Amino acid sequence: MIVLSFSLIAMMQAAGNQAxxxxxxxxxxxxxxxxxxxxxxxxxxxATSVPAMTLMGMFLFGGGVALLLGGYFDSLFISQKNSTSILRVGWIEEPAKLVPPLAVALTGRHLTKAAGVALGLSCATGFTIMESMAYAWKSIANNGGAVGAGTILLIRGLTTPFSHLVWTGLVCAVAFGAWQIRGRAVVTIPIIAAFMTAALLHSLSDGLLILDIPQPARLLFLVVAAASYWLFHRATRDLRPQAAPATEP
Incomplete structure (x- = not known):
C-alpha cells in the first residue's frame, strides 16, 4: 500500500493527473x-467475534462520527495561539473514539472482550485514516506539494498504529472485559484508569511532536509509542484464538 501510494504520487507529479x-x-x-x-x-x-457488517459499519461510520466529534471539540478547545493547548487533544479525541463502541455496548450486544477490542480498533482505524488524509490535504493547501503530503502520510502510517489504534484498543479491552463479566455496560475504576492512561499517552505523544522542545527530547515519542503498544498487548494477552470447528473426514 505504501509503494502504491508513492507510485501514484510519482505518476501524479510526472503526468500531472490530479485525479x-x-x-x-x-x-x-x-x-x-x-x-x-x-x-x-x-x-x-x-475479527471473528463480531459480524463483518458490524465491523465495516464501525470502520466507516464509527470512525466518521469519532472524527466529527473530535474535530468539533478540537476547534473549541485547541488554540493555534496557545501551543500548550495541544495537551488537551487526548482528553478530546479519546472520548470521541469511544462513543461508537459504547453505543453498541449499550444495546447489550457484543459484550465480550474480543468483540470490544475488534469494535474499538475498527473505529480507531476509520478515525486515523481519515485524520491522516486530512493532514495530507492540509499540506497541499499550505503549498507543501504532493511529495510533502506523501511524507506526512508515511510518517503517520508508521506511527498511528502505535497510537490511535492501541489507545482505543486498550480502553475497549478493559471496558468490554468488565462488561462481559457484569453483563452490561457500567463505569468501573479500572475503566476510568485505562481511559486516563490512554488520554495522557495521547496528549504526551502530541506534545512531544508539536511543542517547542529540544530535538533529542522528541525521541521520547518512540518510548510513548512502545509503552502504548505494550499496555495494549498486556490488556489483550488473555485473548486466545477460537479453535476452528472440526471437519468431517
Whole structure:
C-alpha cells in the first residue's frame, strides 16, 4: 500500500493527473493501521467475534462520527495561539473514539472482550485514516506539494498504529472485559484508569511532536509509542484464538 501510494504520487507529479490524489492519500494513510489490524487478528482472531457488517459499519461510520466529534471539540478547545493547548487533544479525541463502541455496548450486544477490542480498533482505524488524509490535504493547501503530503502520510502510517489504534484498543479491552463479566455496560475504576492512561499517552505523544522542545527530547515519542503498544498487548494477552470447528473426514 505504501509503494502504491508513492507510485501514484510519482505518476501524479510526472503526468500531472490530479485525479489520483485521493487514492494516493488513502493508500498511504491506511497502510500502517491495516497492517497492525492484520497482525493483531493473526494473534488473537478478534475479527471473528463480531459480524463483518458490524465491523465495516464501525470502520466507516464509527470512525466518521469519532472524527466529527473530535474535530468539533478540537476547534473549541485547541488554540493555534496557545501551543500548550495541544495537551488537551487526548482528553478530546479519546472520548470521541469511544462513543461508537459504547453505543453498541449499550444495546447489550457484543459484550465480550474480543468483540470490544475488534469494535474499538475498527473505529480507531476509520478515525486515523481519515485524520491522516486530512493532514495530507492540509499540506497541499499550505503549498507543501504532493511529495510533502506523501511524507506526512508515511510518517503517520508508521506511527498511528502505535497510537490511535492501541489507545482505543486498550480502553475497549478493559471496558468490554468488565462488561462481559457484569453483563452490561457500567463505569468501573479500572475503566476510568485505562481511559486516563490512554488520554495522557495521547496528549504526551502530541506534545512531544508539536511543542517547542529540544530535538533529542522528541525521541521520547518512540518510548510513548512502545509503552502504548505494550499496555495494549498486556490488556489483550488473555485473548486466545477460537479453535476452528472440526471437519468431517
Amino acid at each position: 489520483v490524489m485521493p487514492a494516493a492519500f488513502f493508500y498511504g494513510a491506511a497502510a500502517g493501521p491495516i497492517a497492525l489490524l492484520l497482525a493483531i487478528h493473526d494473534r488473537i482472531h478478534i
